[in-house]
Amino acid sequence: MINLSLKLPGLSLKNPIMPASGCFGFGHEYSDFYNLSKLGAIILKAATSRERFGNPTPRVAETASGMLNAIGLQNPGVMNIINHEVPFLSQFDTNIIANIAGSTLEEYVEVAKSFNETDQVHALELNISCPNVKEGGIQFGTDPNMAAHVTEAVKKVSQLPVYVKLSPNVTDIISIAKAVEAAGADGLSMINTITGMQIHLPSRKPLIANKTGGLSGPAIKPIAIRMVYEVSQNVNIPIIGMGGIQNAEDVLEFLLAGASAVAVGTANFQNPFVCSEIIDELPKVLEKYGFSSVQEAIGKGIMA
Amino acid sequence: MINKEKMKILSVRSIAHQTIEMVLESEQISKVALPGQFLHIQVGNLTLRRPISIANNCSETGRITILFKVNGQGTNELSSYQSGEMLDILGPLGNGFPLESRSESTVLLIGGGIGVPPLYYLGKTFRCKGIKVISILGFQQANDVFYEDQFSELGETIIVTNDGSYGFKGLVTDVLERISAFDCYYACGPKPMLKALTDKLTDKEGFISLEERMGCGVGACFACVLPTTDGNGYKKICKDGPVFPAREVKL
Incomplete structure (x- = not known):
């Protein structure tokens, strides 16, 4: 019997698989495909203090082994999420992680505070790495001091464990990881998308209306693995790994690199059953490579 | 399901x-x-x-x-x-064209280019219900024209090409006067065509089908949204649409 369960700050996971923020909406759509109680956790689409419409379309484009997106944090606002989205998900026996975003430090604090008003959310994912909004987002995630500052401010007001979502669009991700750990982060989630662009030949213009978008999908997996591998050796807080995961083998690769759990994003678009299928496959893959539990595999790919 | x-x-x-x-x-x-x-x-x-x-x-x-x-x-x-x-x-x-509780006796189908296909299944369904179907199909030029025979079997069909190399020369909106009477229109095609149509047919009830680059296709990723005309909402083309009442969304 392979043990998939593990405990992380605020989270008691039956397995390490969770859909990534922004790739699963608020769960309604995917609840038509399978029982969401099967998931280790669900990471919600980003919440801002007030409703955001997001960017003009086109917002997505195919790339080699991946895709670009520039949705622009479209969401109904934190109170609507708490009142109308979270109650739907709380019927499922799984953990709910709320992703919080903002244009200013004050907005992050306001959104984080709002989630104190519900007991149905188990942790926060602090989104300081969205590449697709003009203000805020990534600017907090590319400077160690600002990243630490916003982490500290959110930790101060929130009753929930905080996982800081790191941007790969930096020169030295270890310094950011260390800075947010020192500022009180309970965990990390990494990586967000990598800023990219695609130019449409017939129109000679960027294909995405926002011009730039975040690259995701299998194309970025080696980058994510490298970053998890480096960061996990330099911090003592758990990492939720993500970036191009498509199957249970990919999950094991992230565990070996030092992630404790993983999030699956883009793959949901291609196969709405992917998280459920990975959960079914993971025990076989762990067994095949000589592990009897998820816990046992964490960090085992790190060479002395 | x-x-x-x-x-x-x-x-x-x-x-x-x-x-x-x-x-x-x-x-x-x-x-x-x-x-x-x-x-x-x-x-x-x-x-x-x-x-x-x-x-x-x-x-x-x-x-x-x-x-x-x-x-x-x-x-x-x-x-x-x-x-x-x-x-x-x-x-x-997605949600298709409304079929239940429709009481039209004559419908007008207006398709532009690769927006023509969904109208064929729609026209066939109306025809089975005994509703009279008239079609206007617009294409770039003669070698782009398809399904003329299939639509002609459903009812009167007018073909329009931009360069006049087949059928009438011009745009689908140029031949609307030729249609004697209809109760409701159903259109699919490029956004500028749909905009011109809905601007012109303000006194008629109509439904339009839209396309956009999509991510998930089921309503979760918010890639294919567009604002509603009332200015305080949005619709997802993949899940709320792709069919919308003519003036519900901003084109």
Whole structure:
């Protein structure tokens, strides 16, 4: 019997698989495909203090082994999420992680505070790495001091464990990881998308209306693995790994690199059953490579 | 209920310039697919599925027809599939054209280019209900024209080409006066065409079908949204649409 369960700050996971923020909406759509109680956790689409419409379309484009997106944090606002989205998900026996975003430090604090008003959310994912909004987002995630500052401010007001979502669009991700750990982060989630662009030949213009978008999908997996591998050796807080995961083998690769759990994003678009299928496959893959539990595999790919 | 199934390709043929007709054999999706809904098709190893509207469907035989224009990497690769090969398909997706509790006696179908396909399944369904169908189909030029015979079997059909190389010269909006009377219109085509139509047919009830680059196709990723005309909301083309009442969304 392979043990998939593990405990992380605020989270008691039956397995390490969770859909990534922004790739699963608020769960309604995917609840038509399978029982969401099967998931280790669900990471919600980003919440801002007030409703955001997001960017003009086109917002997505195919790339080699991946895709670009520039949705622009479209969401109904934190109170609507708490009142109308979270109650739907709380019927499922799984953990709910709320992703919080903002244009200013004050907005992050306001959104984080709002989630104190519900007991149905188990942790926060602090989104300081969205590449697709003009203000805020990534600017907090590319400077160690600002990243630490916003982490500290959110930790101060929130009753929930905080996982800081790191941007790969930096020169030295270890310094950011260390800075947010020192500022009180309970965990990390990494990586967000990598800023990219695609130019449409017939129109000679960027294909995405926002011009730039975040690259995701299998194309970025080696980058994510490298970053998890480096960061996990330099911090003592758990990492939720993500970036191009498509199957249970990919999950094991992230565990070996030092992630404790993983999030699956883009793959949901291609196969709405992917998280459920990975959960079914993971025990076989762990067994095949000589592990009897998820816990046992964490960090085992790190060479002395 | 949305299904994910493997469909066998029964036939692939070119029906006009860069335009492919593909007939698929479906077990589940065909049973419930309605006019205006679409299929989300996995093409090779591409990351994103490709949304393609249903051009015809026979729930008894399980045969679904799609028509698409070769216009990029996805449709190019899709056109290279041979009969006998399998396609991984999610569907039927979206809300189709409203069919229940409609009381029209005559409907006008207006299609532009590769917006024509979903109107064929719609027209056929109206015809079965004994509703009179008139069609205006617009294309770039003569070699782009397809399904003229099929639409003609449903009722009066006017073909328009931009350069006048076939049928009337001009745009679909240029021949509207030729239609004597109709109760409601149903349109699908490029946004500028739909905008011109809805601006012109302000006194008529109408429904339009839209397209956009999509991510998930089921309403979760917010890639294909557009604002509503009332200024304080939005609609997802994949889930709330692709069919909308004519003036509900901002074009």
